[in-house]
Amino acid sequence: MQQAEEALISMRKLGKVFLTEDVETHALYEIDMELHRGEFLSIGGPSGCGKSTLLSIMGLLDSATEGEYILKGQEVGELSVRERSRLRNREIGFIFQAFNLIGDLTVRENVELPLTYRGMPAADRSQRVEEALEKVDMSHRMGHYSSQLSGGQQQRVAVARALAGSPAILLADEPTGNLDSKNGMAVMDLLHELHGEGATICMVTHDPRFASFADRSVHLFDGKVVSAEEAERLAKADEPVPAAAE
């Protein structure tokens, strides 16, 4: 692990409270975490423990209600909406469980989208798109509508889309969740390969087989980071155990 270098992402006492109809949900609580360049981190934990929320905050889709979040040395909380959009566009690539391609756009247009928002000239865009699709082995389907693809193919296109803008970090929220094991494995191989080429990846998964691809795993439970052993113990317990001592 490369501790020497300054962390790409660093979170301190980060918390997230959702307020819906006067009900407070503490989705995240005092998260301290760092992610370094070139690292492959996996985040695990039971359903509802806050994995997706954490990833959304990391990807600037949502903001923390407490604590600080520093991305590439920049305190994100102070940024304007527009700056956040810009940062998201340049530094972050998303891969979702539900693929989240836009059905009415072709494969090419989907992959092109982040580059378009960046204001990149058309010629550069098309070169990047082709490269990215080449990498996921989907260039032969460039003109298809994404709704015409199989799930595995869609997820590969989604990976290409995340790659196309050469972001600093790839954030993947259960990228294999909607895929059968064969296709899931193919996507994991792809992520593994990207990591080998130096990509920084943060992936949410609760499948231990896939978690093993990562350099390091973080376990969440009820919005808190817990150790691997504790996570195992908690997972085995029939009844959900109340959150650790207040």
Added chain:
Amino acid sequence: MSWLRNIVARSTGSSDAEFEGQLDDELQFHVDRQTEENIKCGMDRATARREALRQFGGVEQVREGVRDASRIVWLSDLFRDTKFSLRMLARSPAFAVTAVVVLGVAIGLSTTIFSFVRAILIEPLPFANSERLAVIGTFNSNREPPMTGASWPDIVDWKKSAKSFSDMAAFKNGDMDLSDGKSTQRIRGLFVTRNFFELLGIPFSLGRSFSESEENDSANALILNRELWKSRYQQKPDIVGDSVDVYSWIIRPEHGLSRWQIVGIAGQEIPFLPVAVDALGDRFGINDQVQFWRPIGLYDEAERKERWEYTAIARLNPGVTIEQARAEMVTISSHLADEYPEANNNWSARVTPLNELVTSDIRPALQLLSGAVAFLLLIACANVASLLIVRGIARQQEFAVRIAVGAGRWRLIRQLITESILLCLAGGALGALLSVWCIDAVRLFAPTKVPRLGEVSVDSTVLMFALGLSLMTGLFVGILPACLAFRTDVNGTLKSGGRGSSAARSRKRWMAILVGGEVAVCLVLLTGSGLLIQSFAAIIGVDPGFRTDNLMTMTVSLPQGKYEWKHNTEFCVELTSKLRTVPGIAAASAVRGVPTRETNFDAPVFIDGAPEIPRDERPDVRLRVVEPGFFEVMEVPLLEGRLFEPADSIGNIGHAPQIICNETMARRHWPGESAIGKKFCVVEADYDKMEVVGVVGDVQFGALVDEARPEIYYPEALFPQSEFTLLVRTEVPPEQMMGVVETLVRDAEPDVVITDTESMDTVLSKSLSKERFLVLLLSAFSLGAFLLSVTGHYGVVAYAVSQRRQEIGIRMALGATVPSIVRMIVSEGLLISGMGLVVGLCLSLALSQFLQSQLFGISAADPLTLAIAAGVLLVATSLASLIPSIRGARVSPASALRSS
């Protein structure tokens, strides 16, 4: 309704229980298959089954929905469809109420306009076979105005030669004053030939038509209508043979009361018919009853060239078309022209179906309104159709399951159409109720000259129309959403909730077409009303040639023939000078004919020293008799020369040596030189010469939209009138002086008949009633259309945004900014309205010819109006897409992605 259920079950050979069993099996099968599939995707068995059940939206619910789908018996299907539709509609009351209100207003307005069209344009006139009746006047394209009445000798010749008609009669309008020695009653009626009653099929309650010997002025025979018989003579059963005293203006030396013998009581009330030559304004309106008939009074000396008096009416022979009759009359006219070149050269008979003539004034307006209301209905339909499409999307799960468990697609379409027909029937019922109220409201604005306005009502025919229209609308509105629902991608819907499928794309496309179409049609209506408003403003802006405020009119009519001519003048002079002394009155004068309403008489003019012109091409001038103070009271500017002086009134009655002409007359006949001192005569070349002593500004005696015509003014003293219109310039609002003036007039002559007591502003306003009617109604329709299309646009964009929540979330995750999302959505909305506007522009131009005849001072293809209307729509639709797009872009990307 369990009895029906049982009957149905027996007739289809399966009991309810059996059916339920089949249904469960079928559902079970689908759920099992989905479970297997889920397991293949890596779920454990329990989760897979739970998921499968969820994807089918709950077995119980599906069973509920599907139960209806398998029956064959039509009646019970209909019953079931209706019941189920009602339940579905009750479940989304907001949608149901919106749709019913939109449809109700549109159907209500359509029904309203239909009831006017039917009563006014479609219902026949109250004569036997009225569609075979035609009115005949004459036409000469070299003359201005080109159309006029018929001369007696011509009518005689026409009747003799024409084979197209079974009979031909002649008539003219007129009035008489009934006297009982104490007071007089003015009655209005017709001077007719004796075959008039037989020709029109008017029966007699008592007595008979005129005999041959009575068909002569001196016979003094009279036929009354039932109403007069009732009100004045208490329905006296033996009234035939009685004599009544009458003041009647007739050409003969003696005057005073004359005795007339009642020979019959007509068995049917008839309205005044349109006459070929109408100089008397709207006093003999289609909504007024004819109170008496008297012989037309044929004079041996009636001249062929005198065409201002009579109108011919004829009945077409069976099998003869109006075109054939026209052709024959043209031939006869040319023979007459050969025979009497002096009087008849270039004159041709003009044959018009009576029905057409009666409605000629209002027909274009009603047609225009019918078109407009049809457009409005179309917009409402498109609006509701797109609501139904959106609703169909929300119900896709239901449709897909129905199809999956074997509901025929036709069955599904029928179910949906039942729903839309129910909506439209509810809308129709609301519409019928609304139309009762709307008819009264519209009637309030309707021009008074419209025939049978009082007969417009909601009766069984109108109700049938509303019902038929509702059913048609239901079908029309329902068919597209139903077909789109039918296209539901069963597989895709069950798996994914139906996003991004080709069915969704075609739905989106159709909604865009509907909304674009609404914008197109709306543009046509907006342009139309914009043009009419400008045209109306232009008419209002026309200078009538005099000051209209604080001016009062009152038409005063002395009993006809009661006094010597000379007395009429004295009466007029005394009255006006007495009025001038009344406090509150600044000035008073008199004129023949209410300004802006009555055109009076035209006669050919013979200018001294002008080159010889054939008689039939001779220009007309309009003749008008005024009390000398007329120009001062009206504030008509004197342009040259002088006004009337007392000396002008001295001389022989009927001979005015010195006259005043208007500007148009001076310009036309003496261009580039002074008209003062110029000499001419009217009617015949050898009549007394007159000299122009003054030129005044043009006054609009006809409608404001009429072009100014040459006009000459005579001093009243030389042309005494038994009827004249008082013009009183007041220092207070004219309404306050009406009572005082009337008392004064009645004091001066107890037998006087007073009509038209109005302020000049009212007269003007009434003269614009048709234009105002059209402007108001069309503007109301366009406003409705505008609101519907803008809300429709809003609805579609809002719907699209809601469908694209996830897409917006994805885009934002990829770095899209809020403005870029807003821009994207608004520009898509603009694309739809832009295409609608292009189509609407073409449509407006294509339809402009239908509007042109109703416009004054503006072209129906006026580019500025088109541009403004299009601009307004563009801005409104942009705003309509801006609101949902901002709301859509505000959504937090994290939650947008979560909810997917």
